[in-house]
Amino acid sequence: MRVLVAGWFSFKDCNVTAGDVMARDLACDWLGQSGYLYDVALVSPFVGGVNWQTVNPANYSHVVFVCGPFPLDRATTEFVQRFNKSRLIGLDLSMLEPIDRWNPFDVLFARDSSTEAHPDITFLSKQPKVPVVGIVLVHPQQEYGDKGRHAIANAAIARLIKSQEVVAISIDTGLDSNTTNLHSACRDRNRSRSGSKSIPILDRHFNTQTQIATTLST
Structure with missing residues (x-):
């Protein structure tokens, strides 16, 4: 079994954010800790990785698309269709279409959607501190x-x-x-x-890593 990790860092000119990269690295850490082999789909300016448009889809039993908004458009449709034989997992996504209208994933851990909302997984990321x-x-x-x-x-x-x-x-x-x-x-x-209003402190957590490992094993 091999997993392909993709996200907006896998597409050209998609305004990749630090959050995208943090979520990607977190997903890769979880996969590695669980003993799964994986590739990461990357485009310039990122180096290494694979090109999702040229790899053999049959090489991947699971495909994880991680972080960011996930609209119904040409890019996402092409991606989903290319890996329609793999088990598709959406991780930390904001689904822009209502779930009952469009959800291409076999398993979806949404950041927010028409039916649910969860904390961004980047809050779980442990990044080195800088001055x-x-x-x-x-x-x-x-x-x-x-x-x-x-x-x-x-x-x-x-x-x-x-x-x-x-x-x-x-x-x-x-x-x-x-x-x-x-x-x-x-x-x-x-x-x-x-007067001033206090800002609610994020106090909800969910064990996404365990859920991902369970999904991959089924």
Whole structure:
């Protein structure tokens, strides 16, 4: 038995997100831990993997399409038809069509659909932590005249940040007009008087890994 892992990283010009890649890697980890052989369908700029349009569909007993919206369009229809002899599994998908109208999967673990909603599996991903750096750049000020070196300094900082593996967050310290939502004391006081609403904390979890392993064994 061999599994093909596919997603929007398997198609050209499909705006692949970090979430797509995290979900893909998580699915591959689960398959590897369960002892299943698998291939990953990739297109440029990703390297390695296989091309789902040229592989022999008969090589795969199961096909897992992971993460993102799954619309009814030409690309998804072509993909589903090519692997119609394999057991199709949808993982962490947002189904755009009502389920009773279109669901091409033998087993579907939906992120959300017309009948269900679950937490994104990327919340289960364990990624290495990277430093977070706040960047405060000084804009040119006419008081300095020709003595100002703002552009040179800002360019040097940009080169430094680009050379490091960090998450860079721009910070604007201006209070009169701020581009990064930094509020003045006066504005913060006004906001506190108006009250605030708490954001619900994600507290629901589901054992998708076990469900996937059970599905593959049937």
